[in-house]
């Protein structure tokens with residue numbers, strides 16, 4: 478048997494970052510930048526108005542009051558998108574819209590609310606200060622400045638910045654494409670009711686969804702028969718299509734364990750028994766000329782999910798140019814003791830019972846058998862029990878890893894009325910409105 482760390486470090490020392498490619502911004506969401514991105518322009522690109530109102534010289538209106546307003550002739554309108562270069566004559570004003578360019582010679586904008594909204598002449602009741610409501614050129618970003626560094630992950634806000642400073646594409650690490658291959662003669666497709674001896678392929682949808690939750694591209698092939706030739710053909714077909722292969726089932730000691738039979742002959746896949754529960758039978762290696770990483774996960778549903786979280790997710794993040802572990806585990810206190818297998822790291826399914834307590838409070842989420850999907854669906858996190866601990870006592874503190882890419886410290890339960898009282902939380906108002914409408 479090998480330790481969890483040993484298997485993980487073998488995986489992480491084998492997988493590398495995928496080669497960067499140039500992608501349009503529309504196709505770069507979730508990708509990590511492989512170059513520094515410099516601004517091609519200044520932002521704002523020109524002095525422009527922050528308000529709908531009148532643009533003028535502050536010194537012309539500084540004495541304006543309600544009682545003694547100042548009247549100025551209006552020389553025309555400047556709308557957003559107007560590309561004419563204008564000059565303001567002292568003692569005059571232009572009507573100007575938000576985002577429209579400020580004419581030369583002007584130094585302030587008075588919002589329309591502080592005027593009579595006149596078209597040919599405008600009466601101003603309160604003069605703006607010098608520079609008021611003008612967004613100066615280059616205030617946000619200067620031309621040539623690095624706005625996004627290599628290594629930054631492109632989410633909605635970073636894509637907006639890249640586009641605003643003149644880029645349509647970027648050199649990025651592509652999202653890894655992963656295929657999940659479910660093997661087993663007993664498997665039938667999701668959506669069917671299993672007969673005697675049949676089992677729905679729930680691992681396929683689960684692992685593909687777990688991969689998508691990480692932000693990678695996932696497909697799946699279900700119900701591959703336990704025949705070495707079939708398994709070999711499916712794997713060979715996938716080599717040119719994906720960056721990683723995840724199989725489930727067929728890796729323990731069974732007489733029909735086809736994945737193990739096939740991969741023992743091909744590539745560099747090495748099968749090990751890892752001192753963990755669940756998730757003992759593991760295999761990892763590379764396959765084909767492209768050296769595609771292959772992860773062979775056990776078929777038991779909980780074992781396959783835990784294996785994915787502990788071994789596959791860190792590897793896929795690394796391939797995507799991200800840190801293998803993006804959030805640190807959190808300390809939690811267990812409310813009730815439980816037994817843990819000796820000499821194995823246990824990944825116990827737990828629910829968070831109190832988010833407000835420091836540290837978090839957790840308890841076991843029902844049955845801990847490797848086949849028990851109900852408690853897996855209910856769990857918020859995996860509590861890690863070290864191999865030298867055979868009995869966890871109430872009050873002990875353990876490290877917990879969030880499931881589904883969440884941090885177990887996050888609120889995974891709906892806030893109670895007491896928790897939202899007095900705090901701005903617009904979701905609560907929307908829920909109340911939807912409730913009263915329905």
Ligand SMILES: Nc1nc2c(c(=O)[nH]1)N[C@H]1C(S)=C(S)[C@@H](COP(=O)(O)OP(=O)(O)OC[C@H]3O[C@@H](n4cnc5c(N)ncnc54)[C@H](O)[C@@H]3O)O[C@H]1N2
Pocket residue numbers: 659660661663664676677678679680681725726727728729730731734755756757758774775776777778780847
């Ligand atoms: N003699 C031994 N038997 C077993 C050992 C062992 O050391 N010696 N290890 C056990 C452990 S631990 C695990 S975990 C499993 C792993 O088995 P396999 O990876 O070979 O998986 P299968 O035998 O194909 O299936 C196990 C179990 O999971 C169900 N399954 C499989 N695929 C799916 C799927 N896609 N969706 C839902 N459920 C699936 C399958 O029906 C079986 O019930 O081996 C133990 N045995």
Ligand code: MOO
Pocket residue numbers: 753754755756757758775777780847
């Ligand atoms: O180690 Mo297996 O993964 O218990 O079910």
